[in-house]
Amino acid sequence: MSVVTVQDLTVRYPRRGAFRKVELTAVDAVSFAIEAGRTLGLAGESGSGKSSVARALMRVHDPASGSVQVAGREVTTLRGGALRTFRAHMQMVFQDPYDSLNPRLTAGENVGEALTAAGVPRPDQVSRTRELFERVGLPAAFTGRYPHQLSGGQRQRVSIARALAVGPQVLVCDEAVSALDVSVRAQILNLLKDLQEADGLAYLFISHDMSTLRFIADDVAIMYQGRIVELGTSAEVFARPKHPYTRALLAAIPEPGAGRRHRRGVVRGEAPPVDAVLTGCAFAPRCPLATEICRVERPALVADAAGHRTACHHADAVPAEATAEGSAA
């Protein structure tokens, strides 16, 4: 049973043109589902729309169209008090541990704000905050510290405690470990895994770092230019990437040791500007496999027998090995 079901989510941002209003489509008809206790990893380069998906889900920015269902309820139509109450189902851990906590409040007060939002009476907040700190592996004494007195990892733990305070079923982690040292990153990822196991939380885990996703994600969705180009179980996508863009992302993971030869140069150039009007496949201009059809017809997200979805005209045509060498094509 999916806790989160997203259907054709489209997010647009207004841009003020010289004479008319221009809209920028950051997320274009994205669909996915997350089951309780599972993690969907959302990957893609800067500007691919990952964070816009998160912001739309959290109703920080209202989506232009599409449907988001959380715990069986449509989120996109909620307003005012109903939306406020419903927010307890879904919480977010932010990217920047130096900006996501209110610097004028202590760590404990930051968590206390979430408890207030959840309607926990003030006298109970102290003990609840201590419990939450314990859950995320922080000493209770840290409740009295200000964010600037904590390290990045500690701050991120406070952020997680704050997110857990309202008792959510879904946790959206937007680059939640990207700003952390590698060693601290592993600790936070393990903490997230433990919490998931204990509470059956569903995670939407956004990251540009494929090795992080390989560690934490059960399913992986790859975004490019506002669309999902590949979606499958983590095992499938990492073992048998079908979209040339996914292959390029995977080839970019640094591998320790000389066991595997590093292949680069699969993707050339930069992503087109986000407001470029493209027909056909958005990846075609950079794709080593692009043919005429790619420039004319936009590929649909098609599932294979294993349920592994890919939006590429050549997904099945070329085996993985050939693509990796395909930069000459």
Next chain:
Amino acid sequence: MTAPPMAEAVPVAAPTGLRRTLSSLRHDLPALISITLLVLLALAAILAPILAPHPPLQTYPEGLAANGAPIGPGHGFPLGTDPNGRDVLARLLYGARVSLVIGILANGLATIVGVIVGLVAGYLGGWVETILMRLTDVVMSFPILLFCIALISVTGPSERNVVIVIALIYWTTLARIIRSQVLSLREREFVVAARTMGLSHWRIMRKHLFPHLVPTIIVYATLGVASSILIEASLSFLGVGVPVPTASWGQMIEQGKEYFQIAPWLLFAPGVCLVLTVLAFNLAGDWLRDLLDPTAPERR
């Protein structure tokens, strides 16, 4: 600020400790002078009944020369007398009360209005922002003195009306500044987090936005007092401010202007006080701005 829920919360070095304040004062001569001036001024205003050699409204026949002209400093009147034979020093001290109280009250009111308008407009956005900011533009577009004179000629001059009128026009600058700060603050992750956890708008504004605006508010409130005192002086000078016979600096200048050739002290005494006060408030405002916001670029 409400009491923190964490009982054992250790007090930490706040961004602006008392020690830092004092050391910054020691290294900043203009600031030191301006703060000293403001303290002296406040003392003078508060202690006016004790310091003044005569009652401010009392006319003294011996304070006028044989030909009816005001007499200069000395002869029992340290700063001379005015054309009515009243003691200038006494009027100056009591005038400080009026000028300071009107300046602080009017600017306090303006600050409250400006902060509320800017905060609400910046945070809520949408049509609320459009209405509030267009209203701000409209008020800003009025010529200040003309607007005040028009309003006071309708309501009648009194100290209360002067305060209200100054507040009515002076909230706009702060409203704009606060709004622009809120616009950038609301995109900060901790504010977004406060929204996503389902806190009420009121609480987000009060606990997550307002505390970050306090340095700006303090600075502009300080600078604004100087402007308000000047407007009060201008209005009184034009005869639509504080009604006679109450002394205010602007009004003393107004009454003295016809005699400045024979009795220049009538202009110099209140004029010098006015200049020094405004200067002190401005310097103190600059100093506070630097103290509270060391990374911010110069801005006015």
